Amino acid sequence: MNEIKSKPPSTSDQFNKVYNLPIVHWVWSDIRIPKELNEFVATNNPKSSLDLGCGLGRYSKFMAQQGIKATGVDFSSVAIEKAKKEVANDQCKPSFIVSDVTNLESIKQQFDVSYDVGCFHCLNEEGQQKYVSEVYRLLKPGGIHLIWALDSAPSDIRLTPDNIAKIFENGFQLVNSRFSRRRIIASHWYWLVRKK
Ligand SMILES: C[S@@+](CC[C@H](N)C(=O)[O-])C[C@H]1O[C@@H](n2cnc3c(N)ncnc32)[C@H](O)[C@@H]1O
Numbered sequence: 001m002n003e004i005k006s007k008p009p010s011t012s013d014q015f016n017k018v019y020n021l022p023i024v025h026w027v028w029s030d031i032r033i034p035k036e037l038n039e040f041v042a043t044n045n046p047k048s049s050l051d052l053g054c055g056l057g058r059y060s061k062f063m064a065q066q067g068i069k070a071t072g073v074d075f076s077s078v079a080i081e082k083a084k085k086e087v088a089n090d091q092c093k094p095s096f097i098v099s100d101v102t103n104l105e106s107i108k109q110q111f112d113v114s115y116d117v118g119c120f121h122c123l124n125e126e127g128q129q130k131y132v133s134e135v136y137r138l139l140k141p142g143g144i145h146l147i148w149a150l151d152s153a154p155s156d157i158r159l160t161p162d163n164i165a166k167i168f169e170n171g172f173q174l175v176n177s178r179f180s181r182r183r184i185i186a187s188h189w190y191w192l193v194r195k196k
Helices: 002-006 012-020 035-044 058-065 077-086 125-138 161-167
Strands: 048-052 069-074 095-098 111-117 139-150 172-180 187-194
Touching: 012 077, 035 058, 035 111, 035 139, 048 058, 048 125, 058 069, 058 077, 069 077, 077 095, 111 125, 125 139, 125 161, 125 172, 139 172, 161 172, 161 187
Parallel strands: 048 069, 048 111, 069 095, 111 139
Antiparallel strands: 139 187, 172 187
């Protein structure tokens, strides 16, 4: 617990510990669907979606409820187990996979859209580059990747629209960013288009 209080979790074991606590993970799990995610669905009308760092799967569940073939990945096996339980009785269920977003080789198909609410800012520089390659591989050409990330990342890397454009420059174009006070902290939404 002290470890969790003093430093944000970064490994799957540390996240598992948090997800095993009865309360703490609710801090991350905004009950409301962000308006950016609602707009994202309405604008892109995707048939398939990939949720990176899906946690308890709330947003993947929302996608499946819209009739989208939704997949969520997270490296916390505890979070994925809870996510699966949450949708057990749903008619349209997302698929949930335990996997690290820096190595998603078990996933072969491409998705119409992908999104990430609070995972990218957990990665170090090497992880960020692997993530970019994986999202490039898994997103259809012209598809949009939506990210919500803190400006002052738990990874200690400062994230700004300029940084994000640079980190993703090899495969994506940053087409929009929006400052946000989601969860009170300074953060941004980013819309990245996968180059063809
Ligand atoms: C702040 S939580 C957000 C969870 C969920 N997206 C939400 O908004 O409720 C960040 C999530 O990213 C996951 N995560 C962090 N680094 C990861 C990695 N390298 N691979 C897969 N998941 C990761 C954590 O396990 C955690 O569930």
